[in-house]
Amino acid sequence: MGLLEWVLELLLSPQVFAPVVFPGLVTALVVLLTIIWAERKIAARVQMRVGPLYVTRRFGGVLQMLADGTRYMFQEFIIPETSDKGFFVFAPVLALAAAILPFAFIPAAPGFAPVKHPLAALGVLASLSAAPLAVLLMGWSSGNKFAIQGAVREAFMTLAYEAVVFLSVLAMGMLYGTLDLEEAVYRQVIPGLLLNPISAFTFFVGMVMSAGRLPFDIVEGEQEIVAGPYVEYSGIVFGIGMGLAYLKLYAFSLLFSILYLSGWEPLLPIYSVYPPLGGLMLFVKAYAVMLFVAFLRSVYGRYRLDQALRAGWRIFLPLALASVMFSAFVKVVVYG
Amino acid sequence: MLSTSEVVRSRLLAREGGEEVYELFIGPQHPSSGHMRFIVRLDGDVIVSVDPDIGYVHRTMEKLAEGREAVKAIPLLERMTIIDSHNVTIGLVRAMEKLLDVEPPPRARYLRTLLSEINRIASHLYGIGIAGIMLNHSTMFMWAFGDREVWLQLAEELSGARLTHTYSIPGGVRRDLPQGFADRAEKAVRYMTRRLEEYAKIFLENPQVRSRYEGVGVLKKGEASRLGIVGPNLRASGVKYDARLAEDYAAYSEVSFEVPTLEEGDAYARMRLRIEEIKQSMSIILQVLRKVPEGPIFAEKYLKLLPPKLREQVLSTGRVKLPALFASMKLPAGEAVARAEMGHGEIFYHLISDGSAKPYRLRVVTPSFRNVILFRYLMPGHRFMDFPAIYGSLDYFPPEADR
Numbered sequence: 001m002g003l004l005e006w007v008l009e010l011l012l013s014p015q016v017f018a019p020v021v022f023p024g025l026v027t028a029l030v031v032l033l034t035i036i037w038a039e040r041k042i043a044a045r046v047q048m049r050v051g052p053l054y055v056t057r058r059f060g061g062v063l064q065m066l067a068d069g070t071r072y073m074f075q076e077f078i079i080p081e082t083s084d085k086g087f088f089v090f091a092p093v094l095a096l097a098a099a100i101l102p103f104a105f106i107p108a109a110p111g112f113a114p115v116k117h118p119l120a121a122l123g124v125l126a127s128l129s130a131a132p133l134a135v136l137l138m139g140w141s142s143g144n145k146f147a148i149q150g151a152v153r154e155a156f157m158t159l160a161y162e163a164v165v166f167l168s169v170l171a172m173g174m175l176y177g178t179l180d181l182e183e184a185v186y187r188q189v190i191p192g193l194l195l196n197p198i199s200a201f202t203f204f205v206g207m208v209m210s211a212g213r214l215p216f217d218i219v220e221g222e223q224e225i226v227a228g229p230y231v232e233y234s235g236i237v238f239g240i241g242m243g244l245a246y247l248k249l250y251a252f253s254l255l256f257s258i259l260y261l262s263g264w265e266p267l268l269p270i271y272s273v274y275p276p277l278g279g280l281m282l283f284v285k286a287y288a289v290m291l292f293v294a295f296l297r298s299v300y301g302r303y304r305l306d307q308a309l310r311a312g313w314r315i316f317l318p319l320a321l322a323s324v325m326f327s328a329f330v331k332v333v334v335y336g
Numbered sequence: 337m338l339s340t341s342e343v344v345r346s347r348l349l350a351r352e353g354g355e356e357v358y359e360l361f362i363g364p365q366h367p368s369s370g371h372m373r374f375i376v377r378l379d380g381d382v383i384v385s386v387d388p389d390i391g392y393v394h395r396t397m398e399k400l401a402e403g404r405e406a407v408k409a410i411p412l413l414e415r416m417t418i419i420d421s422h423n424v425t426i427g428l429v430r431a432m433e434k435l436l437d438v439e440p441p442p443r444a445r446y447l448r449t450l451l452s453e454i455n456r457i458a459s460h461l462y463g464i465g466i467a468g469i470m471l472n473h474s475t476m477f478m479w480a481f482g483d484r485e486v487w488l489q490l491a492e493e494l495s496g497a498r499l500t501h502t503y504s505i506p507g508g509v510r511r512d513l514p515q516g517f518a519d520r521a522e523k524a525v526r527y528m529t530r531r532l533e534e535y536a537k538i539f540l541e542n543p544q545v546r547s548r549y550e551g552v553g554v555l556k557k558g559e560a561s562r563l564g565i566v567g568p569n570l571r572a573s574g575v576k577y578d579a580r581l582a583e584d585y586a587a588y589s590e591v592s593f594e595v596p597t598l599e600e601g602d603a604y605a606r607m608r609l610r611i612e613e614i615k616q617s618m619s620i621i622l623q624v625l626r627k628v629p630e631g632p633i634f635a636e637k638y639l640k641l642l643p644p645k646l647r648e649q650v651l652s653t654g655r656v657k658l659p660a661l662f663a664s665m666k667l668p669a670g671e672a673v674a675r676a677e678m679g680h681g682e683i684f685y686h687l688i689s690d691g692s693a694k695p696y697r698l699r700v701v702t703p704s705f706r707n708v709i710l711f712r713y714l715m716p717g718h719r720f721m722d723f724p725a726i727y728g729s730l731d732y733f734p735p736e737a738d739r
Contacts, residue, residue, distance in 0.1 A: 047478035145360055149720070214472065215544050223368040223470050223724040300544045301473035304721040305381060307547055 014112045022279050023254055023286075024103040031250050031287070032243050033065040039294035040064075046298035075235035080143065083232060087141035092233065092240045095134035099247040101127035106254050107182045109264055109278035121169050121179040124255055128210070128248060132158040135219070138241070139229035150228020153305055154219045157209060160312030165206035167320035171199040171327040172259045177335070181255075185263035187335075192260040195330055199323035200260045202316050207256060209312065211249035213293050215300035216308050220245075223302075249290055257285035357384050364392045368470055368724050370734040374711065378720055386715040386723075388708050394738040401698040406432060406667050406689075407658075409698060411502045416702060417736040420459035420679045422451045422491075422501050424702075424736075427676035429504040430585050431687040434672040436506055436665075438635050444508035446628040448586040450521075451494055451503050452676075453617040453624070457528070458487040459679025460568075460610045460617075460731075467607060467728030468539060471548055476539045483531055486524050493517060505658070506665075507635030512654025518625040525618045532611060540607060549604035553714040553726035556601055565710060566703045567681020569730060572609040573601035579677035591623045603729035610731070638662060664693045680704055680731055704737040 010016055018024055037052060041060065044051030052064035079085055105123035107113035117123060132154050139151025173179045175196055176187040184192075193200045209216040220228045230241035257263060263285075264278035303311070357377040363369025373389040397416060401409040413428055414421040426448060433439065440448070461484040468476025488498055493514050495501035503509050539545055555565065560573040570577060578595040580588045596612035598605040632639065634656050639647060641661055650656055669691035675684050681703030688697040707730060714726050 043474065047475050048482050049478055145358070149360070217472065218721070221721070223472060224362075224721055226367060298475045299538065300542070301468070301471035301476075301548065302721075303544060304548060304719055304725075306719055306721075 015114045018106075018108050018112055018114045019104055022108050023106055023250075023283070025100065027283070028100070028103065028247060028250055031290070032246050033069070034062065035246055035250070035287075035290050035294060036065050037062055038291060039297060042291070042295050043298050069236075069239065072236045072239040077235040077237055078232075080232050082143040084141040084143065087137055088232075091134050091137040091141055092237045095131050095138065095244050096240050096247075098127055098130040098134055099244050099251070101130070102251040102255075105181070106251065106258070107185075107263075108282065110182060110185075112279065113182065116180070116182065118178065118180045120181045121173060121184070121255070121259070124181075124251065125166060125169060128251055129158070129162050131244065131248060135229050135244070138233070142229070142232040144232050146225040146227075146231050147229050149225045150219055150221065150231070153221065153225075154229060156305065156309055157212075157216070157219060157312075160309050161206045161209035161316075164202050164312060164316045164320045165210065167317070167324060168199045168203035168206060169255075169259065171196055171320070171323040174324065175199075175327040175331050175335075177331075181258050181263075185258055185265060188262040188265070189334065191262045195334065196323055196327050198319055198326050200256075202320040202323055203256060203260070205316055206320075207249070207252040208293055208296070209308065211252060211293070212245045213249065214297045215303045217302055218305050218308055221302070249293060250286070253286040253289040253293075254282065256289055257282055261285045261289075362723075363389075368727065370732070371738070372734045374723075376715075376720070376723065381720050383715045383718050383720060383723065386711050388711040390705075390708060390734065390737050392738070393735045395735075397739045398698050398700060402695055405664055405693045406695050407505065407663055407665060409695065410505065411500060413700065414500045414502060415735075416700070416739055417459075417678065417680070417704075417733055418499050419462045419733070420455050421499060422448075422455045422495075422503050423459070423676060423678040424683060425502075426452060426504050426585065427674045427683050427685045428687070428698075428700075429506055430583075430674035430676065431672040431685045432506045432667065434674065435667050435670055435687060435689055437668075438507045438637055440508045440635060441632050442587075442629045443512075443631045444504075444633045444635075445587040446590075446624050447494075447509045447513065447633065448504050449588060449591065450513075450621060450624045450628075451491060451501060451509075452586060453620045454487050454491050454494070455501075456679045457614050457617050458484050458491070460614050461487070463679070463728075463731035464535070464539075464607065464610055467731070470724035470728030471545060473539060473542075473545065476535070479531070479535065479538075483528065486527060490517075490521055490524055493520070505656070505662075507638045508633050508656070510656045512633050513628065521621055521625055525622060528614070528618060532614065535611065540604075540611065546604065548722075548725050549602065549607060549729065551602050551604075552718065552722050553603045553729060554601050555710065555714060557599075559713065560601065563709055563713065564706050565681075566706050567678070567731075568609045568613060569606055569707055569710065570681065571595065571597045572605040574599045577682075579675045579682040583675040585674070585676060587624065587627075591620050591627070593620050593623075603726055606729045606731075666691060666693050667695060678703055680733060680736065681707065700739060702736045702739060704733045705739075707732055708737050 020026060041051045052061035054064060055061060055067045056063040079088060102124040104114045105117065105120040135154045136151045139147040172192055176184045178184060212219050230238055233241055264282045357379050360376045360378060361373060362376055363373040364371060371393040375387040375389060377384040397413055401412055409428060410425050414425050417424040461480045465477045465480030468480060491501060492498045494517065495503040495511060555569065555573045557574045560570050561575055574597055576595055576597045581595065593616050596609055596616060598609050633654065642650060646657055667689035669689055672687045673685065675682055683703055684701040686699040687695055690696040710730055715723060
């Protein structure tokens with residue numbers, strides 16, 4: 001066996017391909033770049049403005065984000081005198097790691113997850129809920145009043161949405177009788193969205209809250225607290241702060257597509273050619289969900305913190321509980 | 337030596353009357369502070385007090401105006417509220433006219449009304465757009481600023497300048513109505529009427545926006561008049577006061593229009609009132625275009641100063657070339673006051689002359705300067721996130737307050 005074949009085989013093995021190529025790092029980076037571009041394009045269409053066209057005008061400025069990323073790369077990374085320097089540098093790394101970790105549990109296609117585990121859904125959620133801790137650390141170690149305000153908001157929001165998201169996933173887990181994401185796809189006789197619309201709705205809202213997208217982009221609160229926890233960060237580390245929300249959104253969208261939109265089903269005899277090709281379908285679904293979330297920017301402003309918290313605790317939490325009960329009911333009727 | 341937690345505490349908290357509050361300095365370097373600073377004290381998430389700290393764009397305009405010939409104060413003072421530059425100087429022009437004892441011809445008065453209303457619409461759109469972005473509603477921001485361009489173009493056609501029109505001068509206006517202006521203005525009115533409906537859909541009736549605005553920053557009727565609030569902020573609290581009715585200037589006594597008022601006095605009422613005012617302004621524009629009389633646009637008294645050839649040119653082209661004498665025109669000794677209604681509210685001028693070409697004293701009271709006190713009175717008790725919402729609804733313009 002030649003070296004090349006060996007490398008190729010290593011690369012195409014699920015344990016390497018999934019975290020590194022799809023849905024992991026490389027795809028995440030591409031998604032990060034294109035979704036920001038798409039968001040600007042969608043907003044531009046609604047708002048009667050041009051959107052990014054500075055780089056590659058012919059392709060609608062699709063490379064704009066790459067150019068922006070390059071600019072961030074070469075910007076000076078300033079560590080404020082008053083910050084807690086060790087944690088100030090460490091926190092973004094931790095945040096990024098926590099945001100990338102879920103891809104270890106998300107199957108791209110049948111049998112194509114690096115970690116195939118009966119509690120994969122829980123693994124995704126657990127690693128995603130580690131990210132807010134890092135954001136909290138970012139805000140606190142900055143030693144900036146606005147950053148601390150933002151960090152406190154993150155803590156509030158985390159508590160409000162996480163219970164909702166966990167309960168929604170629990171509802172689906174009950175329905176499918178498993179928390180294994182791959183199994184969950186097989187057990188969807190019809191898409192989970194139709195099986196339990198309440199759970200889908202609460203998960204979606206929790207997802208938007210968690211990813212800090214409008215109308216719940218309260219943590220960043222540009223108009224009051226400048227950029228919240230990220231205010232003291234500059235250069236590529238600020239880019240990480242910005243990308244963090246999109247990475248979370250990407251992970252959540254994949255989870256949403258798997259749990260509610262029947263993942264890589266329907267179709268695809270092309271599994272037999274090469275299994276990850278089934279992931280294309282999953283990717284398209286996840287991307288559509290993300291585009292919809294991006295579109296919300298053009299419709300909504302920002303809710304107030306107490307309004308969002310009240311909605312989280314008083315509306316969405318009871319709804320999520322109701323979705324659990326609804327699941328129990330559907331489980332009896334459909335899966336009998 | 338202080339322990340770490342004590343250091344952190346001392347950095348974050350300020351003591352006020354035995355209580356510890358969280359003190360935030362918002363601005364002058366802040367995305368939504370404008371050119372000013374607010375010292376905001378928070379108890380948890382609730383605002384305890386707000387101190388507006390103005391003076392970061394102070395340009396001593398009143399003093400500068402005393403150092404130059406009276407006519408040259410017009411392009412100078414326009415810069416106070418550059419988004420509303422005709423309304424801001426029409427009061428000054430009126431004060432000068434009172435001193436000089438000259439009346440503009442009827443056509444000039446109508447043209448002044450026309451530009452004033454175009455300016456008012458542009459100013460309100462600016463305010464609405466800023467209010468939108470304060471809620472992070474970027475669509476409202478872009479729409480309002482994009483549609484503002486329609487009115488800026490009309491103003492540019494009329495006066496020759498996009499922002500600093502210098503349109504009114506003592507004795508009349510500088511330019512006549514251009515060819516085909518009425519058609520384009522009517523088209524703009526039709527377009528804006530349609531757009532206002534869309535604004536309502538995406539912004540004013542958006543449940544998210546309503547929940548941010550309703551019952552927030554309530555200014556009671558009595559409080560509004562006690563604090564001397566002016567403009568839409570006053571009228572949204574139910575006080576029917578408008579300098580366009582109180583002071584006879586331009587052609588406002590000859591067109592019929594309503595002064596909309598609302599009773600609620602909250603941020604939502606202030607936003608809705610601006611929309612209503614835009615509608616009224618558009619109706620005034622249509623009336624002016626229908627009624628505008630033929631005739632000269634510049635007072636006969638000054639027209640006579642021109643050499644015959646130039647006078648012919650002025651009368652035929654409708655573009656006033658100021659006679660050299662005009663620039664160094666002596667203001668008769670005396671005092672004059674004038675008021676005018678800007679988009680933000682009433683502006684007040686007090687002009688004192690000792691008989692030289694330069695004003696002895698020029699005093700301006702701008703609407704934003706009178707409204708800035710609201711920050712101190714409306715904010716306490718609200719959530720910190722209401723701060724930009726109330727700020728946006730007040731349509732406060734820092735350079736105008738600072739002069």
